Amino acid sequence: MFHRPLIFVGLIASFASFASTLLAEELDYHVTDPNLKVVRLDSSPDDSFLSVRTDSTGRIFVGGRRTLYAYDLDESGRYLPRKLLYEFPDHTWVNDIEVRGDDLYLVTVSAVYRIPGGRVNRKGLKPERLLWGVPNGHVHQCFHACTWGPEGDLYISMGDPLWYYGDFTRPDHWGHWTMFYKPSAKPVDARRVTGVELPGHSRVDDGKSGGVGNAAAGNRVLQQEPDQAGFQQQWASIPYNGVGAVFRIRPDGTNLRSYARGLRNPCGLCFDRNGNLFTNDNDHEGIPSLYAPGRLMHVTEGSYWSWPRGWMTSKTPDRADIPAMVNDEMGRAVPVLQAYYADSYLPETYRNNLLVARWCRRTVSRFPLEPTGKTFTAKEQVLLEGLDQARPVGICVGRGGRIFVTICYMAQNEGSPTYRSDLAVITRQEDPETMPFAAVDLTQVELAELSNPAHQGDWSRRQAEIQEVVRRAELLQLDLTQPETLPLPFQNILPTGHHERKPFDEMPADAFEDNPQAAIQQLRQSTASTELAPELIRCLDLAQTPRPQLTAARCRAADASIRMGGVLTAGFRLTIPPVDAELHPDAPLAPHQKEEANIIRYADEEQPIDLRKLGRVGNYTVAEHWKVLQHTDEQECLFGLLLERLGDEHDKIR
Known part of the structure; x- marks a missing residue:
């Protein structure tokens, strides 16, 4: 029993020596x-x-x-x-x-x-x-x-x-x-x-x-x-x-x-x-x-x-x-x-x-x-x-x-x-081995201190504070989508102006089908100025639901930029499947190149799960489905619009 302190001291000395060796190594x-x-802090031969x-x-x-x-x-x-x-x-x-x-x-x-x-x-x-x-x-x-x-x-x-x-x-x-x-x-x-x-x-x-x-x-x-x-x-x-x-x-x-x-x-x-x-x-x-x-x-x-x-x-x-x-x-x-x-x-x-x-x-x-x-x-x-x-x-x-x-x-x-x-x-070159900094457990910090503006200069700290405030607000079941209604400490730190994007596709599917020119004018006025490539995103949104009359009007518009938008919308609608689409039962799916891709062992399960038993799994191309499945009237309409535009006077539209 009297040897345990010596053993403990020896272990500490060994670790200190190991750490010093790591620091000294080239x-x-x-x-x-x-x-x-x-500075190298640790090394492992096989932990990857x-x-x-x-x-x-x-x-x-x-x-x-x-x-x-x-x-x-x-x-x-x-x-x-x-x-x-x-x-x-x-x-x-x-x-x-x-x-x-x-x-x-x-x-x-x-x-x-x-x-x-x-x-x-x-x-x-x-x-x-x-x-x-x-x-x-x-x-x-x-x-x-x-x-x-x-x-x-x-x-x-x-x-x-x-x-x-x-x-x-x-x-x-x-x-x-x-x-x-x-x-x-x-x-x-x-x-x-x-x-x-x-x-x-x-x-x-x-x-x-x-x-x-x-x-x-x-x-x-x-x-x-x-x-x-x-x-x-x-x-x-x-x-x-x-x-x-x-x-x-x-x-x-x-x-x-x-x-x-x-x-x-x-x-x-x-x-x-x-x-x-x-x-x-x-x-x-x-x-x-x-x-x-x-x-x-x-x-x-x-x-x-x-x-x-x-x-x-x-x-x-x-x-x-x-x-x-x-x-x-x-x-x-x-x-x-x-x-x-x-x-x-x-x-x-x-x-x-x-x-x-x-x-x-x-x-x-x-x-x-x-x-x-x-x-x-x-x-x-x-x-x-x-x-x-x-x-x-x-x-x-x-x-x-x-x-x-x-x-x-x-x-x-x-x-x-x-x-x-x-x-x-x-x-920093002069940073001591102890790497001093203001360590704090944010889960134990008062809300008022989390919203301290003095921390604005260090984003890694500020970002963690924001997430901690969001976590506490959710525990209190506060509505973060209306920051003006939150208690002041929450208002002082939570970011403003970040909301769910409202897609252009929120327009009802049949909106302006009888008056597509009015729809074109509204779309011109509704481009989101803060988005990257807003025209592309708008075309993707419009392609989510059937609007053949509106798409036809855009494809045939006098303005080349509107025609381009119409062509993109028609092409996206025909060739980009909705992210959550249920495939037609007759739509073919090719299996993955290796069977084990479908059989996965998860950490919280005792046995592997075969994904194929939980739904259809596989690969396909739109071209394969176009050959096999019966085309809808809308698909034929959109395909015809694209064929028309092959004769467009503008190279990019063609």
Whole structure:
């Protein structure tokens, strides 16, 4: 018994020696700014670190191939050895992490989870699935990143699990499966946007627009038969048609909505301090002539990014249906996670920068945002550079404005690798080992202090405060859509002017069909001035419901810009399936290229779930369905309008 203190002292000394060794070692990566330094905090030979996130106290959470770790702090502010919080089934890949209150939110390849109490508890943690259903086409695709929106929704990016499918000489492919998410408590009648009943299903109303679509798209509840493995509770469900996308859900997993479509493989996701959302998109290495360079994008609600129909205007300048990029000079690109920097800790040149971990170029690159019309442009500058096999993959801002990075060591691209990895921090050159900052547990802070304007200068802190205030407001069941009615402390911190986008499609389907010229005039006056590519988004909205007379009037208008809008609307209506469409029973679906894509083991289930038992799963092209299914009168009308416009005097319309 007298030897225990000596053993304890020995362990502490060993860890201190290990930490000093890490600090003293020559690293395989360096920062380009002489006023900064990079310090390695930890290294693992086989945990495959990927995602990284900090909380307001300075704790670090790191996710990898199958593990989730926490780095707690001692009284001096130094990090203790990593502690395993949870071990997932193999190949789960914790791609991103977010913090809310005492809970952790995890985005893995095949599901989004919440771990109640995971921020502070270290035993007995149980993941709770919030969103799932996407087939596991490849561990590099599917669900990727998450970030909290200004209104308190969790935004999630997803890659295209059928990137390989279709004839790329006439690019057109769509995946179809069922998305499952949490139902709310109040059932109401199930109706589609068109008002048609969904036989055999009930809709669940969560108090907002339900379902994946922008309008009330049918938030259905599906109960699995008792003999089907693993389905032990009710789930809200919605059919999904699409490729890569950005979604949003409530923190409790309810109210799934589509935010943006037409992405290939968006890995990073972050908001700036003004509520603008940004992502990156991996190029298609198999066909670089069509789908390279990589894309850095300002993503607005309702936007469509054209994969695989197109990529960017620099590749196809004659296309009028592709939004502008923030940066279209990334070259061959495998960007991974990204963050936004607007803190005062680092020099001013780093403020209002996107930070992107670029596996391909072995860099952390920064992109200073420059407003350009209704969007942004940004030139790439290297912040951290890796050597040989050292490749940055994860990044976040925390602990008073420092930048935390995960580094993987890989010689080449692999499917689901086990690799050596580091956790490092980018900080000031003079920063002491204890990295002092104003640590605080925001869940314990008085509301008045959370709304203190003195914190405006450090966005990483301010963003966390906003999310904590939103969380408390929801606990009190306050209506955040009417900020003027909230108590003053809430009004002082909650962002204003960020509301649900009202799509143009809210106009009734038969509105102005008898007077299309009046409709054209109203549409001219209703363009949303704050949206990226508002004409494109308006055409996408109008394509959601049948308006053949209005579309015909626009296609035949004297004004070329109106004709272009009509052509885009007709084309979108014919070739972009509604995100939540039920497929016709005779519509063919090709299976995924590997059967195991449909059979997934989730962390909160004892047995794998076969997605094919819960709904139709597969791939298709619009061309395949056009050949097989009987055309409607509206489809023939729209097709005829497009044939007419082949003789238009303007090249872009033709």
